Amino acid sequence: MAQDVQRSPERAKRLPRPVREKQILDAAVEVFSRHGYHLASMDEISDVAGVSKPMIYSYLGAKEELFGHCVRRESQRLLEAVRDGVRADVPPDMQLWHGLRSFYGFVAAYRESWIVLHRHALTAGGPFAEEITALRARAVALVRDLVVSAGTERGLASQAEFSGEGMAAALVGAAESLADWWLDHPDVADGVLASWLMNLTWLGFNDLVEGRVWRPTEPAE
Amino acid sequence: MAQDVQRSPERAKRLPRPVREKQILDAAVEVFSRHGYHLASMDEISDVAGVSKPMIYSYLGAKEELFGHCVRRESQRLLEAVRDGVRADVPPDMQLWHGLRSFYGFVAAYRESWIVLHRHALTAGGPFAEEITALRARAVALVRDLVVSAGTERGLASQAEFSGEGMAAALVGAAESLADWWLDHPDVADGVLASWLMNLTWLGFNDLVEGRVWRPTEPAE
């Protein structure tokens, strides 16, 4: 049978720097996702990483900088996941569809990353609010482009009932909210979530394009 | 002759307890909304309230409890604002419409309260996540009832493309996201936001009800 691993609990084995950096980042994401930025302690991170605090400081900087590394790595991951999932040679609705599926794929695969990005990065203070806002802005812009291109190509005049950016913001929020909801209902398949969103929003959008508009049936006070 | 009032210069005037509590809560909401739970300091709150720290502790408890009071008061306000805006004797879409307008009315009137509830309550740690989640769950349930009643009364069988709760969660998220977006685009009228949402989602929902369904145009791998 396989020989028991040599456990020298006192001193960590010597490992090349990139490996240690990954270990530390993984631990940091885990702890930050569990407690949030402020309640996470460097002590716990170093425990989870199996590495002493000075290593963390030496490799990835102080707490704020460490958090920054986490946010950047996970943002990158999310962007790449979505970008890789979307094909440019299909109609806008299918692009959106693929994008949503990729997004939920990411959320499923990197639950903790998503929690850090979505729940904790905004309240950490420092420059992170801006980074996250920028990330979100990219997502909104992407969706807006899809929506607008789909609209204009079919002659959607600019109406009061329509706003590419506003609707994109709404859609992104809906997708995020559903992701949150999903965390508590994990038995739903990711494709189903995406399907709900498409049916809820894209159909409505199509109606708009075709001139059907919802208006309040009585004067709004 | 001039009456020689005993002037103890810095000493706050004796005020009835409810007035003091309001002062403190207002200050707390302001400070919490500005810095978030963890970065807000009791010192700053007492400064802004114009009241010494021991008063805060004696009237409203420790930091966590104080934050709880804030969250509860503002939740209450939000719920009442929406409840008061909605009339039960109109069709579901109009109920939703009124609810949305009331919601945005609240966000406009109580910007700071909204920020505390939406952005900071989840990351405070402690029991607040649950309180906020409960509040949100109430909102989702409300919307879900609207959606479901509108659906069933028109014979919407349960399809894979439909989920009352899921869609309600999505809609609530969309509304919140638009509220956030609004904070950076304050020149848009609140009715317009509500209108966008109605058109984006309700029309799509109507399509569903009437049997129009969006499906991917190619097998989703």
Next chain:
Amino acid sequence: MAQDVQRSPERAKRLPRPVREKQILDAAVEVFSRHGYHLASMDEISDVAGVSKPMIYSYLGAKEELFGHCVRRESQRLLEAVRDGVRADVPPDMQLWHGLRSFYGFVAAYRESWIVLHRHALTAGGPFAEEITALRARAVALVRDLVVSAGTERGLASQAEFSGEGMAAALVGAAESLADWWLDHPDVADGVLASWLMNLTWLGFNDLVEGRVWRPTEPAE
């Protein structure tokens, strides 16, 4: 019999702020003089002061600022001691004489202050080197004025063998060095030290004034 003092060793009695500030400064000077800036710990200072660390930070700032307060207070003391000891209506030599006596009086009365100023302030890093250099420059300038006035009034042309500033610097250094020496020979009276200095330097200076010059008896190299 006298009632035993109420000793509540845990919590310090409530005292007005200025009193506490003095306590803290005294303790800080003691500890800084004993260990120097870097080896002094805030913990020890708070112990010696009989006050918790947060009070120190709240009243007198962080370590560097605290040290600054010490340096400034003791500089002030030294300057005042010398200024008060010197009378303007006497000849330059007597002014110097009185200044020296006052200086040694200060060193005797405030041994620790002198050690902080002379030995530790220069190596603390930060802005203290400059403060101390400035203090010393003031002393040198004072002495230089005495020397120069004494010299010019008796027609001392500028010779290579003479430099008001240089000699003042030398004299100040001699005085300081003797102060150090005194720390290890405390049985010498302060007036004696001043007398030595006057005889060593002022007589020589008088010689210069009267045209007697020392020159090497063989070509320098």
Next chain:
Amino acid sequence: MAQDVQRSPERAKRLPRPVREKQILDAAVEVFSRHGYHLASMDEISDVAGVSKPMIYSYLGAKEELFGHCVRRESQRLLEAVRDGVRADVPPDMQLWHGLRSFYGFVAAYRESWIVLHRHALTAGGPFAEEITALRARAVALVRDLVVSAGTERGLASQAEFSGEGMAAALVGAAESLADWWLDHPDVADGVLASWLMNLTWLGFNDLVEGRVWRPTEPAE
């Protein structure tokens, strides 16, 4: 053809031990003189030396010991410089004159060494204060012997106005102070400094020898 040397790029060449030790000591003196003992970091020393930290520890010991090596080497240098400059077969004043010139020669040639010895060794804590005090005591004793021999040979009875040791201490302090002053006025020739000192102090000393004494013109309170 180009010889493909095995290049292990960062690895320092194997060097004989004394060379390495010199490298390290030079770097240490540089860094200590720049930052003082406490603010100097072993990291910076190893950087400047171009040698890894474990080498330093293995060759010259821990920080305190390393500093000790620096202090001893530079003390030695200073002593030798002065000793080599002084000739025993000349009158005392000329011996002093040569000693001073040698001293200033050393300060000019080994600025950093002087700074370490004069400014930083006293505040390092540990045994260095004593070493430096001992060094200084040797200098004082040397000067005292000169002074005393010059005095006794010309029949200077022990008067209150005279003290071989005290005056030597003063003279040494004056010389040091002038060395400091020189650091900020580098355009003065070293011979000039020595000349100032001789004229300031030696003439005065001669006066003493010849019975001229300075006394306060009014009773010293």
Next chain:
DNA sequence: AATGAATGAGTTTTCATTCAT
């Protein structure tokens, strides 16, 4: 009722120092 004065307890951060290769 109201507060200035005071602190316990915890955190981040930075060294000098040493393994293990």
Next chain:
DNA sequence: TATGAATGAAAACTCATTCAT
């Protein structure tokens, strides 16, 4: 020999919280 990798230990500092007046 020579070093990158690793850490123990201790420092400064900052809160929320409470006592005594």
